[in-house]
Amino acid sequence: MKFDLNKIVRENIAKLKAYSSARDEFEEATANMVFLDANENPFQNGVNRYPDPKQQNVKELLSELKGIPTDQILLGNGSDEVLDLIFRAFCEPKEDNVIFLPPTYGMYGVLAALNNIETNEVLLSEDFDIRVKETLKSVTDASKIIFLCSPNNPSGNAFSEEKIKAIVEGFQGLVVIDEAYIDFSGSESWLEKLTQYPNLIITQTLSKAFGMAGIRLGVCYASEEIIEVLNRIKPPYNVNELTQQRAKERLLKFDEVQDEIARILQERSSLEKNLENIDYVSKIYPSDANFVLVKVDDANKRYDQLIEKGIVIRNRTTQALCENTLRLTVGTSEENEKLIEALKEIE
Numbered sequence: 001m002k003f004d005l006n007k008i009v010r011e012n013i014a015k016l017k018a019y020s021s022a023r024d025e026f027e028e029a030t031a032n033m034v035f036l037d038a039n040e041n042p043f044q045n046g047v048n049r050y051p052d053p054k055q056q057n058v059k060e061l062l063s064e065l066k067g068i069p070t071d072q073i074l075l076g077n078g079s080d081e082v083l084d085l086i087f088r089a090f091c092e093p094k095e096d097n098v099i100f101l102p103p104t105y106g107m108y109g110v111l112a113a114l115n116n117i118e119t120n121e122v123l124l125s126e127d128f129d130i131r132v133k134e135t136l137k138s139v140t141d142a143s144k145i146i147f148l149c150s151p152n153n154p155s156g157n158a159f160s161e162e163k164i165k166a167i168v169e170g171f172q173g174l175v176v177i178d179e180a181y182i183d184f185s186g187s188e189s190w191l192e193k194l195t196q197y198p199n200l201i202i203t204q205t206l207s208k209a210f211g212m213a214g215i216r217l218g219v220c221y222a223s224e225e226i227i228e229v230l231n232r233i234k235p236p237y238n239v240n241e242l243t244q245q246r247a248k249e250r251l252l253k254f255d256e257v258q259d260e261i262a263r264i265l266q267e268r269s270s271l272e273k274n275l276e277n278i279d280y281v282s283k284i285y286p287s288d289a290n291f292v293l294v295k296v297d298d299a300n301k302r303y304d305q306l307i308e309k310g311i312v313i314r315n316r317t318t319q320a321l322c323e324n325t326l327r328l329t330v331g332t333s334e335e336n337e338k339l340i341e342a343l344k345e346i347e
């Protein structure tokens, strides 16, 4: 069966005409034009004008970096906005459902609840791998989206190409691959497979490897058709001027980003090595991300002890399959040394 986006888009969204903002009407602004169309304050201060609603300059830099055309890119106020737009475009409240695979990123569940969308949750295996047969078995006529987080948060592992392929090819709805941590992974991004799979959506972010969690910039890559739908429903000025400026500066210095990624990966392996010497750490899960999940004797106790020493980590013990686990973000070498010191002191 061929994938048909028209069957996936909500009826009200299919009919919707995008709001046309003042700045949408002029494609090419030239220096000597007079702009009296948007009720802005005319005195220049760097941010007195509305930002470019299409974020063309940022998209061109991303396009160059990732090899994806700009009309296959949508930007949002963090991945969280991008994911919310996907829910709102494709999932009919109280009718449709989405599938995700715990333990995973909490926002899929929050956004489903917020949008009044039912969820089918299929646990990963004990070693945090996709259970393909069970996942595909959970699909109903009302299933619109399967979310795969790879590398997965909080487990840290990336899923194999083979497993992801089985889901993307075995499901007639949309598959969202959340690649927030892909820059730390030895596994390939699925970006270059976009042309092959019309039902594929890939989300990335500037919040992790790019070091820009504070500016809130999430990125969505998909077919032109999917991006066109999302563009129609996004708030016109969802990415502000300061964010666009800072993103451009950073994307132009990608070598600095690469340098930081290399340092974080080096720190990750030294952290893993040091964790092996902590006797109440019984398991260090393999990581494709900038954090490490560990199993300890008593996660609540160890968490409280670390807080007392001024170190904040994430206790994941209440998550499915994560009993007595802690998630440790890789910091600077000084920070990681403090963590290891503290872990030794509380033995």
Ligand SMILES: *Cc1c(COP(=O)(O)O)cnc(C)c1O
Pocket (backbone or CB within 6 Å): 077, 078, 079, 080, 081, 105, 149, 153, 178, 180, 204, 205, 206, 207, 208, 213, 216, 217, 218
């Ligand atoms: C951190 C994270 C994100 C990033 O969200 P932003 O809103 O872009 O900051 C997305 N997905 C996962 C799985 C994450 O852990």
